[in-house]
Amino acid sequence: MSNVLQLGVGFRTAGPPLPELIASLLRDAVLGGRLGANQRLPAEPELAEQLKVSRATLRHAVSILIQEGLLVRRRGIGTFVSSVPSRVLRGGLTDLTSTTELIRRQGYTPGTEGLETQTSKAPAGAIDIFGQDPESAFFHITRTRLADGVPVIHCEEFVPYSVLTDTNFKPPPPSAQDWSLYEALSAAGITPTVAECRVIPVLADKSIAKRLRLRPGQPVLLLKQVHYAASGEPVLYCENWHNTELIEFQVVRR
Amino acid sequence: MSNVLQLGVGFRTAGPPLPELIASLLRDAVLGGRLGANQRLPAEPELAEQLKVSRATLRHAVSILIQEGLLVRRRGIGTFVSSVPSRVLRGGLTDLTSTTELIRRQGYTPGTEGLETQTSKAPAGAIDIFGQDPESAFFHITRTRLADGVPVIHCEEFVPYSVLTDTNFKPPPPSAQDWSLYEALSAAGITPTVAECRVIPVLADKSIAKRLRLRPGQPVLLLKQVHYAASGEPVLYCENWHNTELIEFQVVRR
DNA sequence: GAGTGGTCTAGACCACCAG
DNA sequence: TGGTGGTCTAGACCACTCC
Numbered sequence: 001m002s003n004v005l006q007l008g009v010g011f012r013t014a015g016p017p018l019p020e021l022i023a024s025l026l027r028d029a030v031l032g033g034r035l036g037a038n039q040r041l042p043a044e045p046e047l048a049e050q051l052k053v054s055r056a057t058l059r060h061a062v063s064i065l066i067q068e069g070l071l072v073r074r075r076g077i078g079t080f081v082s083s084v085p086s087r088v089l090r091g092g093l094t095d096l097t098s099t100t101e102l103i104r105r106q107g108y109t110p111g112t113e114g115l116e117t118q119t120s121k122a123p124a125g126a127i128d129i130f131g132q133d134p135e136s137a138f139f140h141i142t143r144t145r146l147a148d149g150v151p152v153i154h155c156e157e158f159v160p161y162s163v164l165t166d167t168n169f170k171p172p173p174p175s176a177q178d179w180s181l182y183e184a185l186s187a188a189g190i191t192p193t194v195a196e197c198r199v200i201p202v203l204a205d206k207s208i209a210k211r212l213r214l215r216p217g218q219p220v221l222l223l224k225q226v227h228y229a230a231s232g233e234p235v236l237y238c239e240n241w242h243n244t245e246l247i248e249f250q251v252v253r254r
Numbered sequence: 255m256s257n258v259l260q261l262g263v264g265f266r267t268a269g270p271p272l273p274e275l276i277a278s279l280l281r282d283a284v285l286g287g288r289l290g291a292n293q294r295l296p297a298e299p300e301l302a303e304q305l306k307v308s309r310a311t312l313r314h315a316v317s318i319l320i321q322e323g324l325l326v327r328r329r330g331i332g333t334f335v336s337s338v339p340s341r342v343l344r345g346g347l348t349d350l351t352s353t354t355e356l357i358r359r360q361g362y363t364p365g366t367e368g369l370e371t372q373t374s375k376a377p378a379g380a381i382d383i384f385g386q387d388p389e390s391a392f393f394h395i396t397r398t399r400l401a402d403g404v405p406v407i408h409c410e411e412f413v414p415y416s417v418l419t420d421t422n423f424k425p426p427p428p429s430a431q432d433w434s435l436y437e438a439l440s441a442a443g444i445t446p447t448v449a450e451c452r453v454i455p456v457l458a459d460k461s462i463a464k465r466l467r468l469r470p471g472q473p474v475l476l477l478k479q480v481h482y483a484a485s486g487e488p489v490l491y492c493e494n495w496h497n498t499e500l501i502e503f504q505v506v507r508r
Numbered sequence: 509g510a511g512t513g514g515t516c517t518a519g520a521c522c523a524c525c526a527g
Numbered sequence: 528t529g530g531t532g533g534t535c536t537a538g539a540c541c542a543c544t545c546c
Contacts, residue, residue, distance in 0.1 A: 017514085017515070017516090018515075018516070019515095019516095043530075043531060043532085044531080044532065045531095053516080053517085054516060054517045054518065054519095055517090055518085055519090056516070056517070056518090057515090057516060057517080059532090059533090060516095069448060069482075069486065072484055072485060072486065073532065073533090074525090074531085074532080075523075075524055075525075075531070075532050075533070076523075076524035076525035076526075076530080076531050076532065077524085077525060077526080077530095077531065077532080078530090078531060078532080079531090079532075082485065082486030083485050083486040083487055093347070093453060093505055093507070095507065095508070096507035096508050193508065194323060194506065194507070194508055195506070195507040195508075196504060196505075196506060197504065197505040197506070197507050198502060198503070198504055199347060199453060199475065199498075199502075199503040199504070199505060200475075200498060200502070201455030201456070201473040201474060201475045201498055202455070202473050203457075203471075203473050217457075217471070219455040219456050219457050219473050220455060221453065221454075221455045225507070228323075230326050231326055231334075231336065231337050232323060232326065232336035232337045233337055244453075244454060244455055248452060248453075248454070249452070249453040250450060250451065250452055250453070251347055251450075251451040251453060251505065252448065252449070252450060252451070253347070253350035253448070253449040253451050253479070254350050254447065254448050254449075271533085271534070271535090272534075272535070273534095273535095297511075297512060297513085298512080298513065299512095307535080307536085308535060308536045308537065308538095309536090309537085309538090310535070310536070310537090311534090311535060311536080313513090313514090314535095327513065327514090328512085328513080328544090329512075329513050329514070329542075329543055329544075330511080330512050330513065330514095330542075330543035330544035330545075331511095331512065331513080331543085331544060331545080332511095332512060332513080333512090333513075
């Protein structure tokens, strides 16, 4: 079918999926004010015809915007622009991103200090995850991440050597500033896709306090995370101490 | 079309959606061991025919199980049982549940102490959310929630009176033990569907420490949450202090 | 080239809501 | 009663992976 937006079958062989494109159109219409708060959208079959896509594709696009909190569906009545469409409801803690990316997203320039790499035994918090062998060896990175030069997150990262064998994994150079473990793992064909994350408030001990430039006894947020590849294999364990006065976490709960 | 599972069109007029039912069948097969780790499933058209559903419905069901971490899709190759299918990857912090339900889910009996209700001004943490009028009045509940009689969460909850007018909202009786604000709001036609949640580690002050039976200066997890109805209207603001030695939070990041 | 998952379409029937 | 969103089907073509 032809398509005024050149989106129809036969016109698209690459690029983002159609629902994403349609969602972008509608999102721009809402955020740009062309669709006002509480305004009703045309009925799905009609809007689908206007946009030259099937109703299934349109519904997929609308679902994306509902997830973002921009639209609301009311069965038997219609689909409406949310009454608070401008609010940004995107998760921070829910999105799986590298620490490097996290710092960039908050608008800072990432940096690193105190970088050390070594070979360690299984970390105490993850012995049961990576198997019972207490002798198994891990590539262990210690570093404190900076945002515009200010320490914000202290990281202890463990990758089992068993997942690195026969890959072209490149360890960080000693003076690395914005080296991303995620990107290095991805380049080696090991992309973390899911992480289980335990959220724990703790008091900064002398070591953490010194690294994060805090007084001992200050509250910090400790995230203990087990990362899995798409296959379900655990590939990375991290313990990250966050100075939440500088980087705050948000979650969207549904 | 007929259906050996009596799931086909014409046989179902109610009940859960077909993808959910198909997902349950596959989930039971994986968890029951009839589909072993790393085993390949039949190709989608074939499996869809076996289960007497369309390929679209089957794909929907498979997507559910991928979200749960039980299956993995590999383009051009096939769909496989995850190599770590038994791991439970369901979020705790991501799910929007009432405190009452949270305590029940952890296997405890919920209780309440120190229940007080009053009329308050807008809470400091949410003035910009509920409008600029500093004189607006809120129904304010203070209470400490117990799990098997032990204090675990101290709650300060604020509902604007403006959302309660012309509803049959019933405030908690003074001796309420497992009264749920969520359920009371839902019964009044105001169901919170989304919440923005800020995650903040803090030190217990004297008041919080006394209520949670902790020593002042112990770390606790403070969640500041703004809840929205499906329309996008903010309907509830909470500040909850958690004793994370008794209730731990998990997030699944993707 | 053969087989797999990824995407999109067109159309049907249903449940719900308002008048 | 008519219109809306909710669900499901059948079929098509594409991109990717392996042989």
